[in-house]
Amino acid sequence: MDNxxxxxxSSLKLxxxxxxxxxxxxxxxxxxxDHLLDYIQPGSVILELGCGYGRVMKPLAKYxxxxxxxxxxxxxxxxxxxxxxxxxxxGFACMNAVSLGFKEDSFDLVFAVQNGIxxxxxxxxxxxxxxxxxxxxxxxxxxxxxxxxxxEERLRWFELQSEAGLLGEIDxxxxxxxxxxxxxxxxxxxxxxxxxxxxxxxISGFITIRDVDDSSTFCEIRKW
Numbered sequence: 001m002d003n004x005x006x007x008x009x010s011s012l013k014l015x016x017x018x019x020x021x022x023x024x025x026x027x028x029x030x031x032x033x034d035h036l037l038d039y040i041q042p043g044s045v046i047l048e049l050g051c052g053y054g055r056v057m058k059p060l061a062k063y064x065x066x067x068x069x070x071x072x073x074x075x076x077x078x079x080x081x082x083x084x085x086x087x088x089x090x091g092f093a094c095m096n097a098v099s100l101g102f103k104e105d106s107f108d109l110v111f112a113v114q115n116g117i118x119x120x121x122x123x124x125x126x127x128x129x130x131x132x133x134x135x136x137x138x139x140x141x142x143x144x145x146x147x148x149x150x151x152e153e154r155l156r157w158f159e160l161q162s163e164a165g166l167l168g169e170i171d172x173x174x175x176x177x178x179x180x181x182x183x184x185x186x187x188x189x190x191x192x193x194x195x196x197x198x199x200x201x202x203i204s205g206f207i208t209i210r211d212v213d214d215s216s217t218f219c220e221i222r223k224w
Contacts, residue, residue, distance in 0.1 A: 010073040013166055014052050015083075020160050024153040024215075031213035032113045032144060033059055039109050039140050040064050049097040049112035049131065050120060053080040054090070056113060061087050068107070070095045098122045102134045110135050111142040113216075118145060118189045124199050132205065132223055141205075141221045145191035148178060150215040155180065158188070193217055 009017065021029065033056055040046060043065035051057055051069025053076045061067045067090045071077055077092045084090055095101050097112065097120055110131045117124055131141045146154055158180050161167045168184025175181050178190035191199070193209045196219040200207050206222040 009166060010075040011053065011079040014073075014076055015055075015079070016164065017161055017166055018055060020164060021157055022153060022160070024150070025157045028150060028153075028213060028215035029114070032056070032216055035212050035216075035218065036060060036109075036111060036113070036142065037063060039142065041108070044108040045106070046109040046111070047102070047107045047134065049110065049127075050116040051080070051092070052076045054084045054092075057090055058084055058087065061090050065089065066091070068093065068102075070097065070100065072096055096122070098126050098130050100130055100134055104133050105136045106134045108136055108139045109142070110139070111144075113142070113144045115145045115188065115190060117143045117191055124191070128199060128203065128221070132203070132221065135223045137223055139223055141223065143191075143196075143219045144212070144216045145196075146178070147211060147215050147217050148190075148192070149211075151178065191217070191219075 040060060040063045045066045046060065046064050047068045047070070048057055049070060051071050054069055057067045057069045069090065070093045072094065074094045077094055080092055093101065117127060120127065128141065128143065135141050158167065159170060162170050162182065167186055168182035171181045171183050180188040196209050196217065200219065200221065203221060204224050208220045210218050210220065212218050
């Protein structure tokens with residue numbers, strides 16, 4: 001599938017996705033940001049994979065030394081320059097998360113939240129290994145996916161996106177078991193706790209899988 005976020009869901013359309021979120025989904029998004037803040041120290045240099053227009057970067061920039069965001073949707077990054085106006089400790093780069101143009105051991109924290117590990121539609125093991133490559137020894141890589149506990153609210157949010165014309169019509173015959181499928185080709189899968197353990201088997205680092213807010217499953221790797 002071509003990158004849906006590049007072609008159909010970038011810039012202001014992507015922002016609308018969050019603007020129409022239900023209160024429970026807004027709580028989920030804030031809980032992810034709050035969890036990330038536990039890993040940021042003054043002076044930390046951090047990298048968000050799949051940053052969009054900087055929705056998550058904006059609150060984190062207040063606490064970090066410098067925040068980088070990468071995304072393959074150039075229109076979202078262009079809008080992000082406006083969205084983050086007035087913030088001077090951030091940078092954007094248009095690149096693929098499985099082929100990062102950064103030197104190894106560059107960041108204190110590398111993360112992809114809101115199910116980016118699935119939404120990128122890239123090889124998940126390669127994605128994790130590339131994130132670890134650019135993480136400093138002692139630093140952290142964090143990846144989150146949707147918890148099965150928030151399935152009904154998540155589906156309702158996607159229904160709202162479909163009704164707003166941001167996504168295609170949902171194919172209910174193919175939707176279920178953590179996967180949302182639209183008739184225009186869009187798919188949104190999830191990574192379970194068991195999946196994360198399988199994906200990180202043999203990884204050099206200390207690995208923790210945890211539930212956050214009954215809405216996210218976080219895989220956290222401390223690089224040795």
